[in-house]
Amino acid sequence: MSHFTYTQQAPSSLNRNTFTAASLSDExxxxxxxxxxxxxxxxxxxxxxxxxxxxxxxxxxxxxxxxxxxxxxxxxxxxxxxxxxxxxxxxxxxxxxxxxxxxxxxxxxxxxxxxxxxxxxxxPATNTGNEIMAQVFNECEKFGLELLDDGVYHHDEKLGEVAQTNGNWWFTRAADANPQRIFCNSALDAVWGLLNQPLEQMPSVELKHLLDSAELAAA
Structure with a gap:
């Protein structure tokens, strides 16, 4: 089979006025x-x-x-x-x-x-009042503490209060003359903070039970 190649002859007028890159004006x-x-x-x-x-x-x-x-x-x-x-x-x-x-x-x-x-x-989701109280209740239950409307109790003795404000956990000790908010990282830290002061006053058997509970909570 024959193959044909088509070529187009440029007009003679164009050939006489061929442009090159060098001939382009600055504009x-x-x-x-x-x-x-x-x-x-x-x-x-x-x-x-x-x-x-x-x-x-x-x-x-x-x-x-x-x-x-x-x-x-x-x-x-x-x-x-x-x-x-x-x-x-x-x-x-x-x-x-x-x-x-x-x-x-x-x-x-x-x-x-x-x-x-x-x-x-x-x-970001924020904790509601009920969710905050639920966390405090769970931590109190680990240590055999009781959470009432006005604070955390141990054997009818008020230890203090635990709460959260603007995402920051804090607690106050009832035994302090002028209770101040002590900020911490979690509900567990807050409840444990309430226990620091009355530990010396607890019977040895009860103290051992409390420490065992703390180890379980940490684990």
């Missing part, structure tokens, strides 16, 4: 440079964002775009669910699918076109 070179810069800026503007995934557990993932949380993927463990994978934004279900990959693709597409709801900054 033309500057315009060309500005054009290249404009195209480069456009390419950078439309470049895809970096989408990353942080695995919290096998069933829970956080999806980030350029370091900002945009959505979460989690799993519905209820029985007979045919589409257990969920896309969550601000605690609200936005999409459901039968595979993790479909959820990830949904997030990427809708984030790119701007239709994905904006993820609000998450506020």
């Amino acid at each position: 033309q070179a500057l315009a060309q440079a500005e054009l290249y810069k404009h195209l480069e800026d456009q390419a950078q503007a439309v470049a895809p964002e970096e989408i990353t995934c942080v695995e919290i557990s096998f069933y829970d993932h956080e999806i980030y775009a350029n370091g900002q949380l945009i959505a979460k993927i989690t799993y519905d463990h209820n029985d007979f669910v045919t589409q257990p994978w969920l896309v969550m934004v601000n605690g609200t279900e936005e999409f459901r699918a039968n595979t993790w990959a479909k959820c990830h693709r949904y997030i990427c597409i809708h984030h790119k076109d701007g239709s994905l709801p904006v993820q609000e900054p998450e506020v």
Whole structure:
């Protein structure tokens, strides 16, 4: 089979006025440079964002775009669910699918076109009054102490108070002439702080039981 190569003859007028790089004027070179810069800026503007995934557990993932949380993927463990994978934004279900990959693709597409709801900054959970009291109660129970409305007691003797303010644990000793808040790291530290002073007054058998309880709590 014969092969033909097609060539186009340049017009004679163009041949007589051939341009080279050296013949470009300063204005033309500057315009060309500005054009290249404009195209480069456009390419950078439309470049895809970096989408990353942080695995919290096998069933829970956080999806980030350029370091900002945009959505979460989690799993519905209820029985007979045919589409257990969920896309969550601000605690609200936005999409459901039968595979993790479909959820990830949904997030990427809708984030790119701007239709994905904006993820609000998450506020760290704070302990409620009931949760704080529950922690104090658990620590008191380890040492055989009693938690009442007005403080912590041992054999009807008030040792002091334990509480948390703005995330900071503290305790006061009832035996102090002018009780002052003593700050510490945890409910356990606070309850143990109440016990430091009356240890010398306890019978040896009771003191041994208390120390044994403390070792168990530390373990």
